[in-house]
Amino acid sequence: MAIGVFDSGVGGLTVHHRLVERFPDADFIYLADQANAPYGGRPGEEIVELTKAGCVRLFDQGCDLVVLACNTASAIALRRLQQTWLPGYRRETGRKVNVLGIIVPTIEAATGMPWEHEAERRGDKVEKLDILGVFATAGTVSSRVYEIEIDKRRQDVAVFSEPCPDLVPLIEGGAGPVELAKAVEAHVATLSKRIGRTPDRAILGCTHYEIIADIFRAALPPGTPLIHQPQSTADALARYLERHPDYVAGASGKRRFLTTGQPGPQNGLVQTFWGGPLSFEAA
Structure with a gap:
């Protein structure tokens, strides 16, 4: 096989x-x-x-x-x-x-928890939130799969997703680095404005985006960890x-x-x- x-x-x-x-x-x-x-x-x-x-x-x-x-x-x-x-x-x-x-292995990597794990809801105060940004297609964002499944496992991780409907057509069409960088920077800026700051970590929630991972790294603050699918x-x-x-x-x-x-x-x-x-x- x-x-x-x-x-x-x-x-x-x-x-x-x-x-x-x-x-x-x-x-x-x-x-x-x-x-x-x-x-x-x-x-x-x-x-x-x-x-x-x-x-x-x-x-x-x-x-x-x-x-x-x-x-x-x-x-x-x-x-x-x-x-x-x-x-x-x-x-x-x-x-x-x-x-x-x-998505299951990505959530396991993002949470450090096996898929079967679900956090106990004890009402404890979360001292520090880990802000996780997800850049994905409109379909993935609308499903809220990352928000729902990560929250089940880690109450100290807050997920904010940004739909990027323009990126897949640009990548499939072989767009140049300048055009791609402009589009990625706009999405990072939009997400950061909504959060109130840049994310602590990020998931490239569309496999196309791994092709331009270096452009995402350049648009995010230096050293921002990317979770690689x-x-x-x-x-x-x-x-x-x-x-x-x-x-x-x-x-x-x-x-x-x-x-x-x-x-x-x-x-x-x-x-x-x-x-x-x-x-x-x-x-």
């Missing part, structure tokens, strides 16, 4: 890259739904259907395990698919397939595979890159991040 990695576009390559580093012998198939990107402004039901279709494509390609390297899909579609669609799909196909997301996702997948040895990730080191959009070479911004030429096949 291979491990599938799914995103609406090229942002999931940041997760894919780290997974390949962590599991160099495993087989990976990456699918970018560029024909329908970005997902952030789409209705919830549409995001669920598009995500399901992407998973089916990867299952059809031989993947038994799919990682949703997309915050919007993870926030809006993942639980629905796991609870209402996957059980029937498994029965119909006789295959033990599964779909994992990236690719690393936390790789760590979580390693733990998952240890607990489920029946999922075999392949051993040939095969890599395939598929797109529902225009096949061929990706833009210069993506290739600079990737470290060389990168071409997608038609899905």
